[in-house]
Amino acid sequence: MQQKHVLIVEDEAPIRDMIRFALERADFSVAEAEDAQSARLAIADHLPDLVLLDWMLPGMSGAELAREWRRDELTQNVAIIMVTARVDEDDRVRGLNIGADDYVTKPFSSSELIARVRAVLRRSLPGGEDECLELDGLSLDAASQRVSAGADAVRLGPTEYRLLRFFMSNPERVYSREQMLDRVWGQNVYVEERTVDVHIRRLRKALAPHGFDKFIQTVRGSGYRFSSKSL
Amino acid sequence: MQQKHVLIVEDEAPIRDMIRFALERADFSVAEAEDAQSARLAIADHLPDLVLLDWMLPGMSGAELAREWRRDELTQNVAIIMVTARVDEDDRVRGLNIGADDYVTKPFSSSELIARVRAVLRRSLPGGEDECLELDGLSLDAASQRVSAGADAVRLGPTEYRLLRFFMSNPERVYSREQMLDRVWGQNVYVEERTVDVHIRRLRKALAPHGFDKFIQTVRGSGYRFSSKSL
DNA sequence: AATTTGTGTGACACATCCGTGACAGCATCA
DNA sequence: TGATGCTGTCACGGATGTGTCACACAAATT
Numbered sequence: 001m002q003q004k005h006v007l008i009v010e011d012e013a014p015i016r017d018m019i020r021f022a023l024e025r026a027d028f029s030v031a032e033a034e035d036a037q038s039a040r041l042a043i044a045d046h047l048p049d050l051v052l053l054d055w056m057l058p059g060m061s062g063a064e065l066a067r068e069w070r071r072d073e074l075t076q077n078v079a080i081i082m083v084t085a086r087v088d089e090d091d092r093v094r095g096l097n098i099g100a101d102d103y104v105t106k107p108f109s110s111s112e113l114i115a116r117v118r119a120v121l122r123r124s125l126p127g128g129e130d131e132c133l134e135l136d137g138l139s140l141d142a143a144s145q146r147v148s149a150g151a152d153a154v155r156l157g158p159t160e161y162r163l164l165r166f167f168m169s170n171p172e173r174v175y176s177r178e179q180m181l182d183r184v185w186g187q188n189v190y191v192e193e194r195t196v197d198v199h200i201r202r203l204r205k206a207l208a209p210h211g212f213d214k215f216i217q218t219v220r221g222s223g224y225r226f227s228s229k230s231l
Numbered sequence: 232m233q234q235k236h237v238l239i240v241e242d243e244a245p246i247r248d249m250i251r252f253a254l255e256r257a258d259f260s261v262a263e264a265e266d267a268q269s270a271r272l273a274i275a276d277h278l279p280d281l282v283l284l285d286w287m288l289p290g291m292s293g294a295e296l297a298r299e300w301r302r303d304e305l306t307q308n309v310a311i312i313m314v315t316a317r318v319d320e321d322d323r324v325r326g327l328n329i330g331a332d333d334y335v336t337k338p339f340s341s342s343e344l345i346a347r348v349r350a351v352l353r354r355s356l357p358g359g360e361d362e363c364l365e366l367d368g369l370s371l372d373a374a375s376q377r378v379s380a381g382a383d384a385v386r387l388g389p390t391e392y393r394l395l396r397f398f399m400s401n402p403e404r405v406y407s408r409e410q411m412l413d414r415v416w417g418q419n420v421y422v423e424e425r426t427v428d429v430h431i432r433r434l435r436k437a438l439a440p441h442g443f444d445k446f447i448q449t450v451r452g453s454g455y456r457f458s459s460k461s462l
Numbered sequence: 463a464a465t466t467t468g469t470g471t472g473a474c475a476c477a478t479c480c481g482t483g484a485c486a487g488c489a490t491c492a
Numbered sequence: 493t494g495a496t497g498c499t500g501t502c503a504c505g506g507a508t509g510t511g512t513c514a515c516a517c518a519a520a521t522t
Contacts, residue, residue: 145456
């Protein structure tokens with residue numbers, strides 16, 4: 001399964017670290033935020049698959065934050081697990097009514113946390129959005145993992161597919177090799193940066209018969225960009 | 232979605248009440264029974280879409296009851312979720328061999344229960360009775376549990392049948408082995424992921440004489456896809 | 463022009479994934 | 493009791509994808 005991205009929203013640094021450690025160990029990619037404001041920034045930067053949201057935050061409470069996200073088109077499908085110190089049944093019910101998918105009460109073991117994270121992600125998967133990307137004749141359907149150039153199908157390896165998928169969801173923007181490794185390969189794998197070049201080449205070669213290799217543009221000294229405009 | 236009818240078979244009244252409350256809150260219609268005898272009456276009165284069946288019952292055990300229903304033409308398509316206090320791996324395996332669709336172990340949260348009920352119903356949703364799937368010459372009739380390729384009948388084992396049924400209900404979409412285990416085998420069953428491959432093979436072999444094995448496509452690194460389109 | 467820096471390309475060893483046949487455990491039925 | 497059919501697991505081999513390297517080539521810098 002593809003690596004999942006989790007955002008931790010928690011004001012106490014030690015707990016944050018513990019959670020991050022457990023998640024990374026279980027091969028999730030992790031982002032952190034310590035309050036509502038930084039959480040918004042983190043979400044804007046990279047939409048997570050799941051948010052671990054502390055109930056009590058300085059300033060705006062986690063509950064309000066959750067309600068805010070549930071109202072927003074962009075974030076309403078992101079899974080939310082509430083993290084709370086309270087044992088009150090009231091809070092649990094309130095949390096679930098707000099739209100949290102699950103809750104964990106402190107103190108919790110890291111294995112319990114991971115189990116719940118996995119369960120929630122698995123549950124939200126099958127109904128996942130039927131993402132269908134299209135750009136100027138080149139189209140990619142996430143549900144069937146099919147890529148077609150005009151009428152013809154394009155045959156891609158797993159990494160090439162993920163790379164193209166990343167490009168097509170983020171066109172018209174330059175990414176460094178490091179950024180691409182983080183987001184296509186996963187953030188705690190170490191591979192040479194030049195490996196990106198090789199996969200770019202393979203992807204270009206696969207798209208070439210239909211002329212779509214022009215969409216992948218080299219920006220010397222910076223990285224690559226995906227665009228239908230030739231420039 | 233139409234309102235679904237659930238029968239609770241459970242001898243302890245408090246647990247029955249808890250389950251009834253959770254189910255009605257989630258907008259299911261509910262019937263209750265406290266032993267095998269009253270369960271038979273309840274079923275005769277109104278055929279449920281799903282039965283929550285306690286493992287231990289006074290007199291006849293839930294397991295025997297399940298076996299009885301699975302043999303009967305009328306009841307064999309009714310989904311069954313076993314409810315058990317035991318954590319024994321043995322019982323889980325035995326229960327699933329009997330034909331239960333899923334398992335819940337006490338104690339369980341009401342949200343977990345609802346989630347599982349929904350999952351099982353979703354799995355067997357499209358039709359329940361008169362479901363008849365057809366794709367490009369390959370057809371599956373849920374009522375008679377018969378599969379035919381063109382004019383010829385195809386002989387399938389139970390798991391192969393459920394697998395094909397799952398595929399035909401969800402074509403043109405890639406599923407991971409984990410997702411397939413969840414939806415074809417049941418949610419908390421632990422079997423090796425490679426087991427999926429073996430059943431894929433058996434299903435392919437059964438479909439091969441008519442050329443329909445091409446419909447099951449391997450998506451390397453991700454899982455499988457069912458589609459009449461070649462690639 | 464010569465040098466330096468960055469990128470394209472082909473090759474290759476290696477890891478991973480998947481198809482396949484075999485097998486033992488189990489339930490069912492004669 | 494033995495025969496049969498179904499299931500989950502394993503081991504093996506082949507197919508495919510992967511990361512890295514060396515070298516060719518292009519662009520910027522001197």
